Amino acid sequence: MAKEQDTAVPWCPFCGQNVGKPSHTPERKMTEFPVGRCLCGAVYASDATGHNVGAAMVETLVYACGDNADFAWELLPEDDYLTGRIENYDEQRHSVVAKKNVDGRAVRGVLFFVRLHTDVQDIAERIRERKEENQQQIAAAIREPRTVRVEPDPEEGHVRQKANKRQVKRLMECGDIDALVRLCLDDKKTLRLMQRLLYDPQDEKRWYTAYMIGKVCERVATREPGSVSELLHRLFYACSDSAAAPWGMVETIGYIISLRPDVFGAFTRHLINYISEPSTRDQVIWSLSEIAGSRPDLIRSTPFYNLFHFLKHPEPQVRGLVARLLGRLKASEAMFQVMALSDDNEEFWYCVDGTLVKTTVAETARAAVQQIQEGQNHGR
Secondary structure, eight states: OOHHHHHEEOTTTTTTTTTOOOOOOOSTEEEEEEEEEOOTOEEEEESSSSOHHHHHHHHHHHTTTTHHHHHHOOOOOTTTEEEEEEEEEETTTTTEEETSSSSTTOOOOOEEEEEEEEHHHHHHHHHHHHHHHHHHHHHHHHSSSSOOOOOOOTTTTOOOHHHHHHHHHHHHOOOOOOHHHHHHHHHHHHHHHHTTTTOSHHHHOOOHHHHHHHHHHHHHTTHHHHHHHHHHHHHHHHHHHHTSSTTHHHHHHHHHHHHHHHHHHHHHHHHGTTTSSHHHHHHHHHHHHHHHHHHHHHTTTTTTTGOOOOOOOOOHHHHHHHHHHHHHHHHGGGGHHHHTTTTTTOOOEEETTEEEEEEEHHHHHHOOOOOOHHHHHHHO
């Protein structure tokens, strides 16, 4: 009788209900702990030895976030979630043993609990719901590769041209993409000369130059993707160089990736590195929006939900660009946050095909909400 009183069924520290025995998830991972879920929404993991509570805590938090580790790393204890633990847990018998001993066997197990706050839990749930849809989008993109017209070989007897600064500048100003593509295929330094034109104090000219480089690289990549890849590496290096001004660099990267995501989509993740700098933040968000227009799965494979808090940024430029991005992503996870901007009549600028366009945060937010709702209806 005494032994029965020394054991108890484990309970949830948040709601007091008895919890079931933890088990491994269908998708097993190395070093994974058995996990479970309480009816109140809390999740828990079992550390049978009691020596790996730190690892169990991490896995429990990641499990609570729908196995999305990037999202879990952004959460703060107390602010975003609560934790609890049950000591003296015996995993074999699924019971709590007060005496820490069963028939001479030491019991030192721990059940570690995490419960997300309601708003964070809602976001995590929407992320889980979109995960499967995102995988379907990736599969569809693979099944239906984009049809790209390969640039033709030069005619027999073609004499290669040599590029010079004056010629490249003139062709850029005229918008002669055909001539620039031919020149790039004849002389690899053409892309370097085009890159130099980004150093212009006028915003309109920089955006136009970035657009032209993107359109030229779209076609050059069908024949010589290596030269375009080298350009991307130079642009990223220039963005990281503290002694250089990143004028037009991020914008150009955004255009190149968005126009040929099938070749350069892997560069998308590296753009996030420049979002914390005020000098490149707007351009990064705009670039992500352009990429999302053709390959939203590339953005969803990054920790894009880190951008949600920018919807409350003091600058309308940032709020508007993030709303536009989330609309293009059809991010139902943030629909209510985007909807809150529907009365924000502050103006901001963004670029369309090399031309700067003015609009309001409210107009962009309403359009984004409509895109999100259309995405929800399409998924049903």
